[in-house]
Structures are given as C-alpha cells and as structure tokens.
Amino acid sequence: MKPNRIILAAFAALSLASCKEDVEKNAQKMLDDARFALRHGHYTEARDSILSLRVKYPTAIEARKQGILLLDSIELKAAQDSLKNATGEEWKRLDMKAKFFERKLREDLSYE
Numbered sequence: 001m002k003p004n005r006i007i008l009a010a011f012a013a014l015s016l017a018s019c020k021e022d023v024e025k026n027a028q029k030m031l032d033d034a035r036f037a038l039r040h041g042h043y044t045e046a047r048d049s050i051l052s053l054r055v056k057y058p059t060a061i062e063a064r065k066q067g068i069l070l071l072d073s074i075e076l077k078a079a080q081d082s083l084k085n086a087t088g089e090e091w092k093r094l095d096m097k098a099k100f101f102e103r104k105l106r107e108d109l110s111y112e
Contacts, residue, residue, distance in 0.1 A: 027063030
C-alpha cells in the first residue's frame with residue numbers, strides 16, 4: 001500500500017507543477033496580446049486583456065507582476081496620445097496623468 005501512495009503523491013505533485021507552468025504560459029499569452037494591442041494603439045483592448053488575466057489566472061504571479069507594469073505603460077501611452085488633441089484644463093489634467101505614470105513606472109522598475 002505504501003508504494004502506491006508514494007507513486008500517487010509523486011504523480012499529483014508532477015501534475016500540479018505542470019498545471020502551474022500551463023497557467024504562467026497562458027497568462028504570458030494574454031500579456032503578449034496586450035502588448036500587441038498597445039503597440040497598435042488599442043488601449044481599451046490592452047487594458048481588458050490585463051484585467052482578464054488577473055481574474056482568469058490569479059496564481060500566475062510572474063505574469064501578474066509584468067501586467068502591473070504593462071498596465072502603467074498602457075495608461076501612460078493613452079494619456080500621451082490624448083495630450084496631442086487636448087487644450088486648456090483637459091491638457092493640464094492629461095499632462096499630470098502622464099507625468100504620474102512616468103514617475104510610477106520609474107519607481108516600479110527600480111524595484112525589479
């Protein structure tokens with residue numbers, strides 16, 4: 001009986017490790033999709049991909065860490081693009097938002 005339990009436990013551990021790798025791999029795919037959307041100026045799609053990743057793969061820690069930085073990059077780029085057409089108070093608000101995300105990204109990257 002004992003050898004069967006050991007084999008079963010080993011199999012369960014291997015299965016769990018395999019699942020964890022699949023979770024990270026799938027989450028990385030969602031990050032890649034978000035990066036693609038960002039490169040093409042589809043900010044809502046990029047944000048949605050990151051937010052979906054957080055819900056769908058809560059245990060994909062490395063992907064979630066990268067997602068935080070990517071989400072900041074999305075917000076920064078969206079604010080910078082909006083600045084091009086803004087005037088007056090709207091320009092000031094968007095400029096402050098862009099500067100905030102620039103500082104936040106520098107700070108986040110310094111902790112890596």
